[in-house]
Amino acid sequence: MKRILPVIATAAVLIASATAQQPSPATAPQQPSDVSTTISSDQAGTAPRFGVPDFIALSKDAETLDAAQTIGRVLFDDLNFEREFALIPRDVYSTIPSPTSLADVAFDRWREINADGVIVGTVQKTDLGIRVEVRLFNVRTRTAAFSREYSGSVANKRLYAHTIADEIHQQQRALRGVARTKLTFNSDRDGERMSGTVESRGVKEIYIADYDGENQRRVTTQRSLNITSTWSPDGRSIAYTSYRRGAPTIFISNIYQGTLEEPTKSAGQTWLPAWSPDGTRIAFSSTRDGNSELYTANRDGSNIRRLTTSPAIDGTPTWSPTGTQIAFTSDRTGTPQIYIIGADGLGLRQLTRESYADRPTWSPAPYNEIAYTARTGPGNDIKVMELSTGQVRQLTFGEGTNESPSFSANGRHLAFMSTRSGKSQIFTISKDGKDLRQITRIGNNFQPDWSK
Amino acid sequence: MRRVGLNAVVTALVLSSLAVAACGGKKPPVARPAPPPPSADAGSASTRPPAPPEPVAEPTVVPQEPVRDERIASASLDDLNRSSPLMPAFFDYDSSELSSETQRALNANAGLLKQYPTWTVTIEGHCDERGTAEYNLALGERRAVTARAYLVSLGISSDRLRTVSYGKEFPFDPGHDEAAYAKNRRAHFVITAK
Numbered sequence: 212m213k214r215i216l217p218v219i220a221t222a223a224v225l226i227a228s229a230t231a232q233q234p235s236p237a238t239a240p241q242q243p244s245d246v247s248t249t250i251s252s253d254q255a256g257t258a259p260r261f262g263v264p265d266f267i268a269l270s271k272d273a274e275t276l277d278a279a280q281t282i283g284r285v286l287f288d289d290l291n292f293e294r295e296f297a298l299i300p301r302d303v304y305s306t307i308p309s310p311t312s313l314a315d316v317a318f319d320r321w322r323e324i325n326a327d328g329v330i331v332g333t334v335q336k337t338d339l340g341i342r343v344e345v346r347l348f349n350v351r352t353r354t355a356a357f358s359r360e361y362s363g364s365v366a367n368k369r370l371y372a373h374t375i376a377d378e379i380h381q382q383q384r385a386l387r388g389v390a391r392t393k394l395t396f397n398s399d400r401d402g403e404r405m406s407g408t409v410e411s412r413g414v415k416e417i418y419i420a421d422y423d424g425e426n427q428r429r430v431t432t433q434r435s436l437n438i439t440s441t442w443s444p445d446g447r448s449i450a451y452t453s454y455r456r457g458a459p460t461i462f463i464s465n466i467y468q469g470t471l472e473e474p475t476k477s478a479g480q481t482w483l484p485a486w487s488p489d490g491t492r493i494a495f496s497s498t499r500d501g502n503s504e505l506y507t508a509n510r511d512g513s514n515i516r517r518l519t520t521s522p523a524i525d526g527t528p529t530w531s532p533t534g535t536q537i538a539f540t541s542d543r544t545g546t547p548q549i550y551i552i553g554a555d556g557l558g559l560r561q562l563t564r565e566s567y568a569d570r571p572t573w574s575p576a577p578y579n580e581i582a583y584t585a586r587t588g589p590g591n592d593i594k595v596m597e598l599s600t601g602q603v604r605q606l607t608f609g610e611g612t613n614e615s616p617s618f619s620a621n622g623r624h625l626a627f628m629s630t631r632s633g634k635s636q637i638f639t640i641s642k643d644g645k646d647l648r649q650i651t652r653i654g655n656n657f658q659p660d661w662s663k
Numbered sequence: 664m665r666r667v668g669l670n671a672v673v674t675a676l677v678l679s680s681l682a683v684a685a686c687g688g689k690k691p692p693v694a695r696p697a698p699p700p701p702s703a704d705a706g707s708a709s710t711r712p713p714a715p716p717e718p719v720a721e722p723t724v725v726p727q728e729p730v731r732d733e734r735i736a737s738a739s740l741d742d743l744n745r746s747s748p749l750m751p752a753f754f755d756y757d758s759s760e761l762s763s764e765t766q767r768a769l770n771a772n773a774g775l776l777k778q779y780p781t782w783t784v785t786i787e788g789h790c791d792e793r794g795t796a797e798y799n800l801a802l803g804e805r806r807a808v809t810a811r812a813y814l815v816s817l818g819i820s821s822d823r824l825r826t827v828s829y830g831k832e833f834p835f836d837p838g839h840d841e842a843a844y845a846k847n848r849r850a851h852f853v854i855t856a857k
Binding site for chain 1: 741744745757785793794795796797798800801802804805808825826827828829832833835853
């Protein structure tokens with residue numbers, strides 16, 4: 212994920228003072244140092260309470276002031292997203308005086324509002340852009356539990372906050388945050404029309420966005436139907452289904468190089484690519500042999516292997532985290548249901564017995580779950596099956612129709628499409644069904660996929 | 664429920680014995696006999712309609728063929744598709760079966776395609792919005808393929824009939840009721856060459 216925006220080189224420099232500020236060995240608690248830097252709450256079992264005020268602008272130009280404010284606020288949202296820390300509402304500490312440097316934090320005041328930790332940062336203009344320094348202070352011990360320095364361009368100031376959030380989650384909670392992950396989806400927002408048909412048909416193009424919906428950007432420009440986009444595991448390529456040649460085929464866009472690959476040029480219609488976890492193979496549905504079947508192939512289209520032989524529809528593949536199994540949709544019993552088959556074509560078993568189920572998406576480890584779209588009434592809802600127990604829980608409950616779930620890289624969130632706000636839009640939701648967030652608002656948006 | 668459980672056990676037994684038989688898993692298992700793909704090409708060559716009579720010696724200064732509708736014969740492709748001489752074949756919900764009404768539409772289309780043997784056609788498969796976008800890609804294709812197979816059975820060469828599925832991407836009626844859905848579940852014919 213660090214390579215996802217190579218344009219902005221954020222050099223993370225660990226500040227040596229982090230350990231220097233620890234209590235001297237004579238008075239150290241009888242705990243290993245990595246535990247002593249983890250901030251916990253006074254009350255066992257509750258999340259530590261953190262304050263995240265705006266960062267301090269050490270240069271007083273407008274750009275630096277804006278960066279300082281943005282980084283603090285985005286960091287607040289990023290930390291809030293994983294709910295590992297109880298973020299104290301910002302108006303509670305609006306009266307606490309802003310520090311003028313990292314050495315000047317009003318710990319007494321933070322202690323008064325029962326803060327366990329406070330994140331203080333500075334932003335300074337440099338010849339190349341900005342330098343950002345940040346500390347997570349333990350309010351009780353007044354020592355820094357986390358210290359970093361970053362420098363780079365000011366162009367994407369949000370990326371500093373995303374990086375800090377991911378590193379704090381990693382250091383404090385051994386949790387892989389998703390603040391630097393991205394979504395891809397397709398959209399008709401530009402209102403362009405297809406050429407060559409007498410009906411007026413709108414195009415759909417592939418877009419990407421940060422996980423929080425910021426920085427939405429268009430990837431494809433063919434004025435065609437481009438759908439079912441999906442991130443390669445390294446986040447540098449997007450595979451998708453495109454109708455630019457008439458019949459649907461799979462394309463791979465290497466988005467930072469501006470190059471295109473077309474692995475499935477041959478006969479038949481081919482759609483719904485899914486990357487293997489190591490990025491070397493793609494699974495897809497194709498009618499190349501006459502009927503919609505499931506296939507895998509190398510990324511360049513070579514070494515094709517057919518996995519299904521049913522006269523029914525087989526499609527919509529998703530790989531298990533180890534790459535040894537593939538879940539997919541088949542209507543061999545009469546209605547579409549989710550099945551699992553080995554990547555070697557062996558060991559078929561039926562997973563769901565819904566009235567209608569499609570678009571399975573396998574969670575990353577350590578969770579062992581498959582989310583899918585299920586018919587629940589006039590519309591569809593998102594359900595998640597725990598594979599070891601077979602237990603199914605429902606995440607949406609008939610607010611519009613809800614389709615196309617995709618897990619975040621840490622398995623704690625899902626993105627999906629919903630019509631609950633009117634048009635088709637992308638939302639994210641926690642895997643426990645809480646914390647719904649709307650990601651897109653312009654045009655209609657479909658089929659999100661969350662980067663690894 | 665008991666029967667489902669039993670079936671699962673039987674299936675598991677069959678599959679596991681297949682797994683043993685496959686011995687190293689060089690090939691995908693044949694969980695059940697694979698029927699042939701839709702017989703798109705059945706008899707296409709032999710039943711191809713005869714070419715229209717060519718005028719023998721006369722230069723074609725006067726009307727070419729009295730049977731042809733001059734309005735259709737002279738229209739541009741876009742005009743032709745706008746007036747849709749080929750009727751859409753409609754389908755029931757979540758189905759790719761041909762009702763008798765749908766067969767009548769396809770019979771009429773076969774007649775036109777015999778009358779204009781130079782036409783080539785793309786059969787687009789479309790679905791209503793209730794199914795999922797992903798599954799509908801395959802369902803639309805199955806509708807298009809079903810319509811093509813029927814036309815081939817009536818003597819139209821499969822070479823003239825391409826299929827493409829648009830799933831639920833291009834509804835003909837943007838409404839959200841059964842009247843709209845019924846219009847959107849179709850095999851739609853587009854003349855691509857004449």
